[in-house]
Amino acid sequence: MAVTVQTPPAVTSAGGARKRRAPTVLGVGTSLIYLSLIVLIPLAAVVWRSAEEGPRYFFDAVTTPDAWAALKLTIVASVWVALINLVLGTLIAWVLVRDDFPGKSIVDMLIDLPFALPTIVAGLVLLALYGPNSPVHVDLAYGRAGVVVALLFVTLPFVVRTVQPVLLELDREMEQAAASLGASPFVIFRRIILPNLVPAMVSGTALAFTRSIAEFGSTVLISGNLPFKTQVAAVYIFGQIESDNTTGAAAVATVLLAVALAVLVMLDLVQRWGWPPWLSAV
Amino acid sequence: MGVAAVAERGVTRYALRSVALAYLTVLLIVPVGLIVWRTFGAGLGPFWDALSAPSALHALRVTVVVAAWAVALNTVFGVGTAILLVRHDFPGRRLLNALVDLPMAVSPVVVGLALILVYGRFAPAGGWLEAIGIQVIFSVPGMVLATVFISLPLVVRAVAPVLEELGEEQEQAARTLGAGSWQTFRRITLPGIRWALGYGVVLCLARALGEYGAVAVVSGRLVDQTQTLTLFVEERFQNFDQPAAFAASTALALLAIVTLLLTKLLRSKDR
Numbered sequence: 001m002a003v004t005v006q007t008p009p010a011v012t013s014a015g016g017a018r019k020r021r022a023p024t025v026l027g028v029g030t031s032l033i034y035l036s037l038i039v040l041i042p043l044a045a046v047v048w049r050s051a052e053e054g055p056r057y058f059f060d061a062v063t064t065p066d067a068w069a070a071l072k073l074t075i076v077a078s079v080w081v082a083l084i085n086l087v088l089g090t091l092i093a094w095v096l097v098r099d100d101f102p103g104k105s106i107v108d109m110l111i112d113l114p115f116a117l118p119t120i121v122a123g124l125v126l127l128a129l130y131g132p133n134s135p136v137h138v139d140l141a142y143g144r145a146g147v148v149v150a151l152l153f154v155t156l157p158f159v160v161r162t163v164q165p166v167l168l169e170l171d172r173e174m175e176q177a178a179a180s181l182g183a184s185p186f187v188i189f190r191r192i193i194l195p196n197l198v199p200a201m202v203s204g205t206a207l208a209f210t211r212s213i214a215e216f217g218s219t220v221l222i223s224g225n226l227p228f229k230t231q232v233a234a235v236y237i238f239g240q241i242e243s244d245n246t247t248g249a250a251a252v253a254t255v256l257l258a259v260a261l262a263v264l265v266m267l268d269l270v271q272r273w274g275w276p277p278w279l280s281a282v
Numbered sequence: 283m284g285v286a287a288v289a290e291r292g293v294t295r296y297a298l299r300s301v302a303l304a305y306l307t308v309l310l311i312v313p314v315g316l317i318v319w320r321t322f323g324a325g326l327g328p329f330w331d332a333l334s335a336p337s338a339l340h341a342l343r344v345t346v347v348v349a350a351w352a353v354a355l356n357t358v359f360g361v362g363t364a365i366l367l368v369r370h371d372f373p374g375r376r377l378l379n380a381l382v383d384l385p386m387a388v389s390p391v392v393v394g395l396a397l398i399l400v401y402g403r404f405a406p407a408g409g410w411l412e413a414i415g416i417q418v419i420f421s422v423p424g425m426v427l428a429t430v431f432i433s434l435p436l437v438v439r440a441v442a443p444v445l446e447e448l449g450e451e452q453e454q455a456a457r458t459l460g461a462g463s464w465q466t467f468r469r470i471t472l473p474g475i476r477w478a479l480g481y482g483v484v485l486c487l488a489r490a491l492g493e494y495g496a497v498a499v500v501s502g503r504l505v506d507q508t509q510t511l512t513l514f515v516e517e518r519f520q521n522f523d524q525p526a527a528f529a530a531s532t533a534l535a536l537l538a539i540v541t542l543l544l545t546k547l548l549r550s551k552d553r
Binding site: 107135 | 295301306366374378382389400431434494495499527528531543
C-alpha cells in the first residue's frame with residue numbers, strides 16, 4: 001500500500017542505459033498517445049467547450065437556478081458524506097484491526113463490495129430496501145437523505161482501506177509505554193494513536209469526497225432527479241447532454257473537474273511538504 | 283490496571299464493534315441480501331427466464347464485447363506503462379505518473395461528455411472518422427473508449443508496486459546472457475508479475491462489466507443495440523419490469539462477489 005513508484009537506484013551501467021533508450025522513447029510515445037486520445041484531449045475539449053463562449057456565458061451556465069442548486073447539493077452532501085466516512089470509516093478500520101469476533105474476515109471482505117458492485121445495482125439495491133416499497137417502512141427515495149445514503153454506500157471503502165494498513169503497522173509498544181505511565185485509554189488514543197492516523201484519515205476522506213462529487217449511477221434511481229431538490233451535479237450534466245446543451249453541461253463539468261483537482265493537488269502538497277501545524281498538532 | 287478499567291475497556295470495545303457492525307448491516311449487508319432474496323424468492327426458474335430473454339442475452343453479449351476490448355487494451359497499456367514508470371527514467375515521468383490516476387477523479391458522466399465532444403458526429407475528429415466509415419459515439423467503439431477511460435489506472439497500479447519489489451537484477455542477468463527485450467519480458471518479468479497482473483485484470487474486468495454512467499452517455503442507450511447489462515437494469519426498472527431488473531442486478535452482484543474472492547486469492551499469492 002505504501003509502496004510508491006520510485007526511480008530505481010542508478011546501478012545500470014552506461015551501456016545498459018544506452019541499450020534501453022530507444023524502447024523508452026517508443027514506449028513513452030505510445031503511452032502518451034494512448035492517454036492523450038482517450039483521456040487528455042477529451043477532457044481538454046470539455047474545458048475548451050465551457051470557455052468557448054466567454055467567461056460571461058460560463059458564469060451564466062453555472063449559475064442558472066437548477067445548475068447552481070445541483071452544484072450546491074453535490075458539494076454539501078459530499079461534505080457530509082466525507083465527514084461521516086471520516087468518523088465511521090476510522091471506527092470500522094479500528095474494529096477490523098484491534099477487535100476480534102467470529103466472521104471478522106467476511107466483514108473485512110465485504111468492505112470492498114461497493115467498489116466491485118456496479119453503481120446502478122447499488123442504487124437499485126438501496127431503493128429496494130429504502131424506497132417506496134420498503135419492507136422496513138423507511139422511505140428515503142426522492143429525498144436528500146436518499147442521496148446521502150447512496151453516496152455513503154459507494155464511498156465506504158475509502159477511509160477504511162487507507163486507515164487500516166496504517167493501524168496494522170502501528171507500533172503497540174508506544175501505547176503500552178503510555179499505559180504503564182498511567183495514561184487513560186482516551187489519552188492514549190488522542191495523543192499517540194490519532195496523530196499517526198491523521199494523514200491516512202485525511203487522504204481517505206479527500207478521496208471519498210472526490211468520488212462523492214463525481215457519483216452518478218447510484219444516485220440516479222433513488223434521487224428521482226427532482227431539480228432544486230435531489231438532482232446532483234452529475235445527473236444535471238446528464239440531463240443537459242440529453243437535451244443537447246453540451247455547453248451548459250461542459251460548464252458544470254468543468255466546475256466538478258476543478259473542485260476534484262483542487263482537492264487532489266492539496267492532498268498531494270500536504271503529503272509532500274508536511275501537514276499544516278493545526279493538523280499535525282491534533 | 284484496575285478491574286474497573288478493564289471492564290471499561292470491554293464496554294468500549296463492544297460499543298465500537300456494535301456501531302461498526304450496525305452501520306455495515308444497515309448500509310451494506312441488508313440491502314444486498316434483500317436483492318438476492320427478492321430475486322431467488324420465487325425459485326431459480328424466474329431468475330433464469332429473465333436472464334435468457336432475448337434482450338437480456340443481447341445486453342450480455344454487448345457487455346462482454348465492450349469489456350473484453352477495454353481489458354485487453356488496458357492490460358497492454360498498463361503493463362507497458364508500469365514498466366516505463368518503474369524501470370525507466372525520462373523527463374515527465376512524474377507527470378505521466380500523476381496523469382495515470384486522473385481518470386479516478388473524473389465523473390463518469392463527464393467522461394461521456396468529453397468523448398462526445400471529441401468523437402461525436404459534429405466534432406472534427408468524430409466527423410473525420412465517420413467519413414471513413416467508423417461511427418464512434420452511439421456505437422461499440424465509443425463504449426470501449428469510455429470503459430477504457432474509467433478503468434485505465436487499475437492494471438498500472440496493480441503491477442507497478444510488484445515490479446518495484448521484484449528489482450531488475452534478474453532482468454539484467456538475462457540480458458547479460460544474451461536475451462532480447464521480448465525474451466527477457468516473457469521469461470523473467472511476466473512470471474514475476476503474473477499474480478499482480480491477474481489481480482489488476484480482474485479489477486479492470488469487474489469495473490468494465492459494471493460501468494454505467496460513462497457508457498450511458500456515449501451509447502445512446504439503444505435497446506437491443508448498444509444496451510449493456512447495467513443499462514438493461516436501469517431500463518427494465520424504469521419500465522416497471524422489476525423481476526428482470528432484479529435478476530440482472532443479482533447476476534451483476536454475484537459477479538462482484540466472485541471478483542472479491544478472486545482478488546483476495548490473487549493478492550494472497552503475492553504476499
